[in-house]
Amino acid sequence: MSSAPLHFQTIAELSAKIAAGQLSAVELTQAIIARTKAVEPRVHAFNSFDEADALAQAVASDGRRSAGQSAGALDGIPVGLKDVIAVAGQPLTASSKMLANFVSPYDATVTQKLQRAGAVLHGRLNCDEFAMGSSTENSAFGPTSNPWDLTRTPGGSSGGSAAALAAGAAVATLGSDTGGSIRQPAALCGIVGLKPTYGLISRYGLIAYASSLDQIGPFGRTVEDTAIMLGAIAGHDPKDSTSFNTTIPDYRAELKTRRGPWKLGIPKEYFGAGLDPEVGAAVEKAIAFYRAQGCEIREVSLPHTQYCLDTYYIIATAEASSNLARYDGIRYGHRTRDAKDLLDVYQKSRAEGFGDEVKRRIILGTYVLSSGYYDAYYLRAQKVRTLIRQDFLNAYREVDALITPTSPIPAFKLGEKSADPLAMYLCDIYTIGVNLAGLPALSLPCGFTASGLPIGLQLIGQPFREADLLATAHAYEQAHGWNTQFPSL
Amino acid sequence: MSQPAELNIDRVAELSRLALTPEEKTRFSAQLGSILGHIEQLAKVDVTGIEPTAHAFPLNNVWATDLAQPALAVSAALRNAPVQRDQMIVVPKVVD
Numbered sequence: 269m270s271s272a273p274l275h276f277q278t279i280a281e282l283s284a285k286i287a288a289g290q291l292s293a294v295e296l297t298q299a300i301i302a303r304t305k306a307v308e309p310r311v312h313a314f315n316s317f318d319e320a321d322a323l324a325q326a327v328a329s330d331g332r333r334s335a336g337q338s339a340g341a342l343d344g345i346p347v348g349l350k351d352v353i354a355v356a357g358q359p360l361t362a363s364s365k366m367l368a369n370f371v372s373p374y375d376a377t378v379t380q381k382l383q384r385a386g387a388v389l390h391g392r393l394n395c396d397e398f399a400m401g402s403s404t405e406n407s408a409f410g411p412t413s414n415p416w417d418l419t420r421t422p423g424g425s426s427g428g429s430a431a432a433l434a435a436g437a438a439v440a441t442l443g444s445d446t447g448g449s450i451r452q453p454a455a456l457c458g459i460v461g462l463k464p465t466y467g468l469i470s471r472y473g474l475i476a477y478a479s480s481l482d483q484i485g486p487f488g489r490t491v492e493d494t495a496i497m498l499g500a501i502a503g504h505d506p507k508d509s510t511s512f513n514t515t516i517p518d519y520r521a522e523l524k525t526r527r528g529p530w531k532l533g534i535p536k537e538y539f540g541a542g543l544d545p546e547v548g549a550a551v552e553k554a555i556a557f558y559r560a561q562g563c564e565i566r567e568v569s570l571p572h573t574q575y576c577l578d579t580y581y582i583i584a585t586a587e588a589s590s591n592l593a594r595y596d597g598i599r600y601g602h603r604t605r606d607a608k609d610l611l612d613v614y615q616k617s618r619a620e621g622f623g624d625e626v627k628r629r630i631i632l633g634t635y636v637l638s639s640g641y642y643d644a645y646y647l648r649a650q651k652v653r654t655l656i657r658q659d660f661l662n663a664y665r666e667v668d669a670l671i672t673p674t675s676p677i678p679a680f681k682l683g684e685k686s687a688d689p690l691a692m693y694l695c696d697i698y699t700i701g702v703n704l705a706g707l708p709a710l711s712l713p714c715g716f717t718a719s720g721l722p723i724g725l726q727l728i729g730q731p732f733r734e735a736d737l738l739a740t741a742h743a744y745e746q747a748h749g750w751n752t753q754f755p756s757l
Numbered sequence: 758m759s760q761p762a763e764l765n766i767d768r769v770a771e772l773s774r775l776a777l778t779p780e781e782k783t784r785f786s787a788q789l790g791s792i793l794g795h796i797e798q799l800a801k802v803d804v805t806g807i808e809p810t811a812h813a814f815p816l817n818n819v820w821a822t823d824l825a826q827p828a829l830a831v832s833a834a835l836r837n838a839p840v841q842r843d844q845m846i847v848v849p850k851v852v853d
Contacts, residue, residue: 610851628788
């Protein structure tokens with residue numbers, strides 16, 4: 269058993285202690301609340317936090333256990349949700365002024381699934397506004413800091429989810445990933461983050477950004493914890509017509525049965541200009557580890573990689589401009605006090621409610637869909653998307669999974685890129701292809717820079733084969749101790 | 758970087774239902790100009806005969822049985838309305 273403080277222990281460790289009667293859900297929740305209060309003034313990972321509600325859930329969990337009705341490994345475990353995932357009766361803001369006073373009238377499907385698994389849902393985590401960004405600086409409620417270096421960003425858009433977990437203010441969290449928004453913050457904060465196959469997790473109750481790319485996924489301290497979380501939230505949902513009806517394996521148990529050796533592909537386009545040398549060296553070491561374990565390592569090519577960023581910013585903004593049309597100041601959300609007529613309500617409510625990055629993306633998306641430009645931009649991007657997806661499927665004829673860096677650079681300074689949207693977009697160059705192709709991918713820690721910043725390794729898997737992907741990551745993690753190092757806060 | 762297609766910020770802001778300040782128009786035009794300049798490289802890709810992908814996996818229409826089911830109570834549905842009266846959402850006058 270780990271000697272780490274409770275707030276840095278894993279679901280696997282904590283649930284064993286709870287099952288053995290050495291720890292109660294209330295004690296654990298109190299420890300996480302105390303830790304949250306201690307670090308939150310410096311990290312600002314949460315948009316809101318309902319202490320009384322969390323403790324009530326913990327009391328209920330202990331009640332179930334004493335009645336012999338524990339729901340399993342997650343029963344009594346404090347789990348934080350990104351503030352784009354609905355919990356009935358709780359605030360849901362998407363880190364936007366537009367929804368500053370919004371209270372969700374219903375639960376997301378993942379919320380209900382976690383509640384059925386007994387998790388203590390204990391806070392709504394900061395993110396870039398409407399999940400648009402790579403640093404959590406686009407939050408209307410202020411940026412989140414990276415627990416490893418408070419002057420740096422935790423990445424984004426799910427920066428609060430990653431920072432809360434890295435800081436010990438949650439035992440596991442959920443985020444959402446449209447272009448890298450789970451994997452990049454996981455890499456920058458030194459934890460595991462999984463973006464599942466498009467369709468594996470219901471999006472019902474997730475605030476929509478770009479519907480053909482959005483996917484909810486878990487953050488964990490370890491691959492095993494990530495597998496436990498994935499098992500709890502995966503599965504078909506009639507309320508999401510894009511959710512896929514497939515058998516959900518026991519991801520945690522499968523970690524022990526799938527051992528490789530695997531054929532692993534190294535996409536040469538992911539190791540070019542712009543890759544930080546320390547990040548590159550750490551990833552090369554990880555590749556050498558797999559080779560030493562008997563895995564066949566093969567260079568592969570994803571020739572349309574250079575077009576991923578542009579394709580993404582056309583498709584994602586087009587979908588966003590349509591999805592965010594619902595925020596009109598009429599039925600819910602911010603309404604201007606200064607309107608002469610109905611058009612004025614729309615235009616001023618939206619101008620007052622949305623931040624700069626959201627406005628930029630709505631404008632770009634509206635432009636690429638507008639009459640005369642649709643074929644040149646949107647339709648062309650959809651065709652290039654076909655080629656990008658085909659690149660990956662071609663690679664999977666030769667290899668089981670791909671290894672790449674998650675982010676080209678480690679955590680950057682707060683404010684460093686916020687004035688230059690294009691520089692910020694380049695943070696996502698290794699992650700967005702996965703969303704365009706609908707594939708599963710995870711980031712796991714693979715070292716630290718000389719200045720002590722975490723580095724992330726990305727493993728990209730095949731559709732609906734998360735069990736293989738997690739097992740491949742688990743094999744690396746078991747041989748390295750990166751996840752037993754914690755930030756000093 | 759090639760010269761991007763002209764982005765008429767007034768027209769696109771109107772289509773987007775966003776009231777932008779003159780300062781925002783200038784700033785967003787410059788920023789979006791550089792992004793559109795980057796995007797221009799997509800024109801180099803040969804997409805002859807390539808089908809567009811709207812979703813990563815082929816989606817068929819999904820049908821649901823038309824059953825009456827419990828829905829939100831009126832009070833819950835109206836909870837977030839900016840202005841309400843007599844179980845209705847109040848909006849500015851739309852007909853003169």
